[in-house]
Amino acid sequence: MRRLFGSVRARATLAATAVVAVALVAAGAVVLLSLRSNLAGQADTAADGAARNVASQIAQGVPYRELDLDEDHPVQAVDRDGRVLAVSEDLEAVSGTGSPGVTPVPGADAGRDGDEDHSEAGEVGQVTWHGQGRAAVDGESVAYRFAQVEVTDRSDRTVRVYAGASLQAQQDAVHTAATVMLVGLPLLLAVVAWVTWTVTRRALRPVEAIRGEMAAITASEDLARRVPVPDTHDEVARLARTTNETLAALETSVERQRRFVADASHELRSPVASLRTQLEVAAAHPELLDLEGAVEDTVRLQRLAADLLLLARLDAGERPQNTRFDLAGVVREQAAGRTDVTVEAEGVEVAGSRGQVERLLANLLDNAQRHARSRVAVAVRRDGGRHAVVEVADDGDGVPVGDRERIFERFVRLDEARARDDGGAGLGLAIARDVAARHGGTLTVRDATAGGALFELRLPIA
Missing domain, CATH: 3.30.565.10 (Histidine kinase-like ATPase, C-terminal domain)
Structure with missing residues (x-):
């Protein structure tokens, strides 16, 4: 496992997959939030319309028991004291509005029937509130977005009208989108990982060929060999050419050192041999000692050793004093x-x-x-x-x-x-x-x- 993830190909695949995963998760979250927000906005608009419709009827003096309530939108009308004046026919329970009651109080229309024709129409206000709650209709409890509209009826009573729009479509759409993402994300990541693995393998194939040839050169110590140069114009091709240039310079340097050692050995052999001969002759026949020649050979040997030492320091890159x-x-x-x-x-x-x-x-x-x-x-x-x-x-x-x-x-x-x-x-x-x-x-x-x-x-x- 450690060897697997120690490769460039594995790390590149893992990194690419991780980046795509993070990007997809972030994009998915944005899409889901945007979808939920849009659907919630649509629900608010529908609830606004239903609330305004009922408020308009109340303002025109329609009795609460005779209000035309939309069957698709649960409606609740309450006064400032929280007493229920009117509700949708099939509304069984409600939460999140001004009152949990679903039964109109008796006498909600008292004092209105006798003076309907002599009173001015009430005033319909703006939508003053949006909120989320639940309502049970025909035995089914569903989440709703509620809108509140305040209206003054002909009895000069302030009434708050709550109308809801179902969030079931929103929840279904978000759930469907989330399911699609959860199913599609692993498949897409698998495709990304496979493509990255394949592309990286092909891209690194020349690098592996270079590495193999370098290993062979190291094992054989044959500096005349060269690594293969791919027929491309990318970084790998430049690496191969630079490697070959380095090998050529190294081959030249090694060959130069070999010649240097061979030539130095040859040059040292002559004065050493001459000096040895003179010393051997002097040992056997002291009277034949060529002292001047021995000194000359020693000086020559000393100069040659000094030259070789200086060249060695120069080859080693010794920097001159400033x-x-x-x-x-x-x-x-x-x-x-x-x-x-x-x-x-x-x-x-x-x-x-x-x-x-x-x-x-x-x-x-x-x-x-x-x-x-x-x-x-x-x-x-x-x-x-x-x-x-x-x-x-x-x-x-x-x-x-x-x-x-x-x-x-x-x-x-x-x-x-x-x-x-x-x-x-x-x-x-x-x-x-x-x-x-x-x-x-x-x-x-x-x-x-x-x-x-x-x-x-x-x-x-x-």
């Missing part, structure tokens, strides 16, 4: 002590990790000096009010157009032999671009004016 510093000052510090490097810089502040930016600039200068024939030129300037630009240009052979993006990949060396001789592992430019991206900037390469390569770093101004 420190403001002068970019031109950092450039001058990194260029100091380097031969054949000229600097033209204007002061501009940027924000981020000063250490990472120093590493970026050092890598660019190392790369430029490695490929320059005679000189390296560095320039720092503002580009509008938003970006600081650092240009590092050399007069070497430049970078072929087809390799201008590939050189920023990890462990890529266009000149394999020279890079290894210089201790490079193909990580300098990759680190530089990653640092630039982490600081909200860009790093690109194009042809320099002198014919070599020009690396352009753009960072947001603090």
